[in-house]
Amino acid sequence: MAFTRATGKHRGPSRLTRKRAGIAGAAALATTGVVGTLASPALAAEPESPSVEDTGLNQVVIVGDTLAKQVGAQADVQQEEADLAASKAKAEADAKRNAELRVKAARDAEERAAREAERKRLLSYNLPVAGSYVSTDYHSGGAIWSSGSHTGIDFHASSGSKVVAVGTGTVVEAGWGGAYGNNVVIKMNDGTYTQYGHLSSISVSVGERVTPGQQLGLSGSTGNTTGPHLHFEARTSPEYGSDIDPVAYLRGHGVKV
Structure with a gap:
């Protein structure tokens, strides 16, 4: 007596059916040239590399840039302070030198005046008895x-x-x-x-x-x-x-x- 395979959604395809379908599918893929793209689940495409955002590197870069800017700004401030201190020191030195020059000029003028007064005194004449006649x-x-x-x-x-x-x-x-x-x-x-x-x-x-x-x-x-x-x-x-x-x-x- 011949037996026929019952059909229905409640039954999966037989082993023979699965084999045939696999052969047919392979032939179809070979015909279209897509065979090379097939891979077993173990050879499936690797997931994409994680982005910078995923690794946290972007945060490190931002922090590094900020720190560099802060250090640069601090260096600029220190340079300005150094320049200001140098300018102040130069101004003080110039003022001291000018004051010394003024003192020297005044002293020289006094000495010249004293020498001139002495010269005139030595050239002067007076009575031999003061207030006499x-x-x-x-x-x-x-x-x-x-x-x-x-x-x-x-x-x-x-x-x-x-x-x-x-x-x-x-x-x-x-x-x-x-x-x-x-x-x-x-x-x-x-x-x-x-x-x-x-x-x-x-x-x-x-x-x-x-x-x-x-x-x-x-x-x-x-x-x-x-x-x-x-x-x-x-x-x-x-x-x-x-x-x-x-x-x-x-x-x-x-x-x-």
Whole structure:
């Protein structure tokens, strides 16, 4: 008796049917050229590589960039601070140097002024007795003078009055001068000579350099005199008889007589 295969959804295809279907499917695929694409479940296409987002690398890159920017910004700030400090130091150094230059300039100006004042002082002339006046004129006549006339002028001065050099010069005589008593003779810077007679004391010595207003001694009445006063002469040489008008001499050097 022949048996037929029952059909229905509740039965799966027989083994023979599955085999035939597999053969048919393979033939069909071979005909279309798609055989090479078939693979067993074990040889199926590998899943795609995970993206950067899947691995977390993107977050690391972002953090790295941010850190680099922060470090760069910090370096910029430090550089600005260093530049500012250098600029401040330079400004302070410049200010200090300028202040020093100003001080030096002021000091130099003071020194120049002092030198100029000293130069003028050394070139200046003054009265031999401060605040005094001429009591006997030049070339006054009388028997009191051996030459017959006064070879100098007399300045009023009580005994012990301070007698000073009328200008800058060098002492060429200091001591007893006969009729002049104690006297001092000075060779002046301009080549002329001045004489101071009848002194009660002398405070300079031969060879000493004197300046205007420097004390030479004290007035008195030594030598040929009728009383204390200062005999003053101006000469062209240290010798007696080379006298010139002492008033004109003093006035010629700016002294009010």
